[in-house]
Amino acid sequence: MTTATSKRLPSPWGRLRARARDHRSLTILAGWAIVASVLPVIVMIPPLSTFQPESLWIDGFANAGVFILLAMGLNVVVGLAGLLDLGYAAFFAIGSYAYAFGASPFTNLQIPFWPMLLVGAVVAATLGILLGAPTLRLRGDYLAIVTLGFGEIVPAVFLNASAFTKGTNGIGGIYKPELFGFQFTLENPVPYYVAMVGVLAITMVFLYRLQGSRLGRAWMAIREDELAAASSGINTITTKLLAFALGASTAGLAGVFATSKLTFVGPGQFGFQVSFTVLAMVVLGGMGNIWGVATGAFVIYTIQAVLLKELNQFFAVLHVPILQSIDFVQYQYLLYGVALVAMMLLRPEGLFPSSRRRQELHATSDDVADVPPPTEALGA
């Protein structure tokens, strides 16, 4: 039943899809290679090329990559394991500060960027486990509240431990990456873009592998019914911790990358807006579907970073009096809110849902299994 035994020859498209299914990792890498080479071409075509010069586009795409990473990581926690985490930015902060400590004049250390990616991921995962251990026994709403608290506490710690973090001033002059003697610079965003695509592609391969594994099934089982999962032999506590740790490690990666590009880190970068934005990306993109979440993050980031700015200029040029005076960038969270509400009403499964969630959210009453008739008989 897993291998369809149809007599007629499958179409070339069907054969391609079957191939892609059998070689998923290669398909993902190829997909990223194609996307990464097409994007720079697309932004040279008129409507987009008039918005901003190509190097700014590429720079924006590299930044978008940070949010794609964050969204893919949060998707493990929220989309797969079903744990509502409202303080995800905490792990982004931890990864960022890890890189700042490892490679800045402030600590006098200069650990290279590439191993620091791993260090950032491991440190974030460890703290994810430490923060998760006492809280993951909580369910649903309570977990959401506690993670919200962590999301506030972690930046507050970085803010107040000023002996170690320079407090509000933040840590500056952080070293930029280097690859085989080639120094990344602020002027040229292309190396960041390429490196980011590499990190994204590899992360996505890993996440797809996890999702299809014994562990991924255990996460989904917990999301569907925690008690039944435990009664099937799943250690729900450690399995949830692993989801938390893996989600956190992805955020750690994102933090290291973002900091190496910005060359500065301060506690103000990790407020609730970050957690919220990433959660909105996951929900709008389509919880549980990795490509969907990545695309959702990309679209939302691009709209926010480019199109809203463009909208201001657009209306300034048109001389529409009311619209001219509105700063659309300021209304970005309002727009998120409206988009989320509209989405929940019209397409609750997100833009690119996994087939599972689409079924779940569009069940008609016919699909629901019949309620059994009562059977109470002492027919001895």
Add this chain to the structure above:
Amino acid sequence: MTAAIIDPPPGGDLILQARKVTKAFGGLIAVREVDLDIPRGAIISLIGPNGAGKTTFFNVIAGILDPTSGVVELGGRRMVARPVRAWLEPVTWVLPAVIIGALGVLAYQASPTAGGLIVLLALIGLIAMLLAAIVRPAWYRVLLERFGVFKSARPNEMVRAGIGRTFQNIRLFANMTALENVQVGMHLKMKSNAADALLSTPRARAEETASVASALHYLELVGLKGRGDQAARNLPYGDQRRLEVARALASEPALVLLDEPTAGMNPRETREMTELIGRLRRDLGLSFLLIEHDMKVVMGISDRVTVLDHGECIAEGTPDEVRRNPRVIEAYLGRPPE
């Protein structure tokens, strides 16, 4: 089908032994001092009117509810009982770390490096405790016993100890396919970990392929051949019940707890389920504890029957003995008018 009467040999091969199990929900005593022995390879039924406490007793045995008093032993090992000094557990975690951490903070005044190292040590201690609890639960349990702490086994530990179960109100993983549901049941039989999955090692891939084959086998066993690709939520009610049985069997249990496995089934489905239970006992030597309202099923396949009413065990014996017991008839039909 007449039941073979299995008298448990004294102190013999009991797979499960429940002693004076009591469970109270506030003022309501749902189960009161119930004893139950399950010999290896036996089919034992638990019957009683609605609200008698059958499901509650099940949940105690499965490690879901802690009993108010009483003990459940598996193969002579105490698995479930009222927790003792449970409050000590977080203390054993936190107290050493707090003490060492405080020392570190004090030492920081004298020498920042030494202080920092000691605080790091406290953190490492905390992580080590966590790792012990995750990676070596057995060691961790022994460690806790040193402090006189007893915790009942959690549901997943009961599965590891060889108990599989189904639920009265079906609890499948509704949005996963039937095949995936059974694969989740195999969780403990599979060994590949997160690292295997990340690297897609040959071991992980071979295990995954084998698990699909094995899951298909269980689906066929319960009569769900060809339904593997369907989402569990889309299966008809009777098939959902069967899928729950398949998922429970997939953990390769020695004892299977079935909570009303034939509820909502038509006579033919009921007969098939009854035959399946008999066949599993005969072929695989599985033991069963069955909650059942359908007396034809109970009388047909049980070796012994335990009757609960208002939480109390009012009768225990062979199906024939129980059927004739006046207290049982009274519990079901009410006291005959004087």
